[in-house]
Amino acid sequence: MGRYTFRLPDIGEGIAEAEIVAWHVQPGDTIAEDQPIADMMTDKATVEMESPVSGTVLEVAGEAGDTIAIGSMLVVIEVEGESEGEGTAPATTVEVAKDTVEPALPDADDDAPEAIETPEPEPQGEPVATPGPVHTGRVLASPAVRARAKDLGLDLAQVRPATDARIRHADLDAFISYNAAFATPGAARADEAIKVIGLRKRIAQNMAASKRHIPHFSYVEECDVTELERVRAQLNAARGDRPKLTMLPLLIRAICRLIPDFPMINARYDDEANVVVRHGGVHLGMATQTGSGLMVPVIRDAQSRNPWQLAREIARLANAARDGTAKSDELSGSTLTITSLGPLGGVAATPVINRPEVAIIGPNRIVERPMFVPDGMGGERIEKRKLMNVSISCDHRVVDGYDAASFVQELKKLVEAPALLLADGG
Template sequence: MGRFTFNLPDIGEGIAEAEIVAWHVKVGDRIEEDDKVADVMTDKATVEMESPVSGTVVEIAGAEGDMIAIGSALVVIEVEGEGEVAAAPKPVETPETPPVPFVSSEVETPPTAPEPEPVALTPERVSTSLDTNGGGSKVLASPAVRARAQDLGIDLAQVRAAADGRIRHADLDAFLSYNGAYRAAGGKRADEVVKVFGLRRRIAENMAASKRHIPHFSYVEECDVTALEAMRGQLNAAKGDRPRLTMLPLLIAAICKTLPQFPMLNARYDDEANVVTRHGSVHLGMATQTPGGLMVPVIRDAQDRNVWQIANEITRLAEAARNGSAKSEELSGSTLTITSLGPLGGVATTPVINRPEVAIIGPNRIVERPMFVPDGMGGERIEKRKLMNISISCDHRVVDGWDAASFVQALRRLIETPVLLLDS
């Protein structure tokens, strides 16, 4: 018997290290050639590492969330024969559908160290088990995830797993976000320490960079969407085999129709070169909640699409982002972003700009309130109206408050007179 050391190969992109985001093996596992060993993440992609040999895992390099240098040992495998001291690293192609965080893949991320310290090999740190959970259904999750779920009183069979069928801590986080009342009230539970890694770490780094570099300011205005909601109902009644319209595609159409008057908002700012690029096309980023965190699929050339086409793209891109099938070009290159929490939208929001863009728009929850409206005879009457606040955050280095307010007022006029949306 001998030992074969599988070194982390060169993943490309000129990187010096990668992050371990998932283990598919544990010490003592018997694996075959081409079996998945681990998933590692760079700044732009998650790559699956496959074993080049068959044998038994005797050592693994660190835990999920640890950084590992390119060329250093990832796993040590006991094999038949003499084995090898190290596996010669070979380039690995970046997958076509990398998961990308809420910030475009072109956004600056902290530089990696040119010569990182090798990660020490440790005994078993992570294990994955497959068993049954209620009703005979199989649930794939690590012992740490199972222990946390048990502590939270969560039935893993009720949690939506990632595309590979495994339930991770991020999936539990997403479940809790949408099921806040799941845990029974009452009773004190122990403090919980959750390691921040993978997509969640990338989101944290990029959001911190956005707030650190960009002097944000926000502006909020109330819009009467009664007429817009009435038109949406009429369009849905005559939709045929087309998708049902939500408010979002109508708002996107209104944004695209308003932007030509305010080119400074549909822009990207390269603060190192001191260059602002005002884009003629609207590549609209759409902040989307996924099990791993926020991602921003991009509706290309939104200005050339009608509301039905926009609705189709919203559905297609959101599902691709959630199931991990979105392509890299569908997750980068946005020129302006819209972020909506739907019925959870709140009264007002102050969204964080998707750097290097210079603005982000956030529609909020629709509420019904009594309003004074003209009665057609020179007076006023009280009427129930549907109202929604529109929030916008801007980069004050390149967008003035007057510009942001003027844009929202122009958008408001279009929203409150929705027939103008149909005017080409």
């Protein structure tokens, strides 16, 4: 018998090291060629490493959460024959995992700013959960699904996928809901010690770096979105086969209209070079909740898209982030980020900046309250109106308080006067 040393290959992103997110094999396991052996996370993606040979695993490099250098030993495999060997194999990107530092966006209703995250697809065909084993071979699932199942203590072999052989987050949700009906209530859960690895580790590192390096300040203003909501309803009534408009595409449209007059908002700050780059295009990041953690898919050149195009791109990117098909370039390069908790958005927020950007905008929940409005005869009357607070956090090294306040006030004008927002046919 011989020994084959499989070394961590260059994943092609110019990186020097990668973090072990999860092992699919352990010493003593018999594996086949092309069988997944480990999930490795770089700064931008989680990749699934596959074995280039068949044999028995003799040794693995470290535990989940450890970082190893490119070219170093990942796993040693006992193979047929007497010769020693070593090599690498191409890595398969199975789930892009860009870091984020902000709360993400659950689904919104018609009275709330849009949540970035789109709903799980409804199960089709037969029920997606059963109380007994349903798999007879290898379980297909992304690293994010595997990690979530491990955290929940679920055996993926017990979960039936809804549409094909791959188990997705929707299948886990359905399985949990099915089995919850038969759970015994009142049992206390044992304490858990959960190692912070993978995407959660990246989030923690980025959030700490953002707060450590950036002097944040936040500003909040109340906007009357009654007329904007009325216009949105009219547009949706005549949308045809176009996607349904929520509040978010209209807010993005307003933001992009203002950026030429407030270029300091759409910028990135290089701390080491001490250079601020004010970007001409608005590459808008959307803080998004996924089953594997918080991610920031990016709408490229948002300033060039109309509300319908924005709505379609928002849905596409959110779905790609959730199901693990988002590409690396779709999760990097944002110049400004928007974050919202939709109907859970509360009164106001102080969002954390997605470094190296210098600003982040957070629309909050829409609420109905009585307000004094002009009665058209020089007086006022009380009327029920839809109100929404807009929060902005800025890097005080780059953006002055006056500039941030002026930007939000101009945003308020556009939001409260939809005719101005859509005057150019947007």
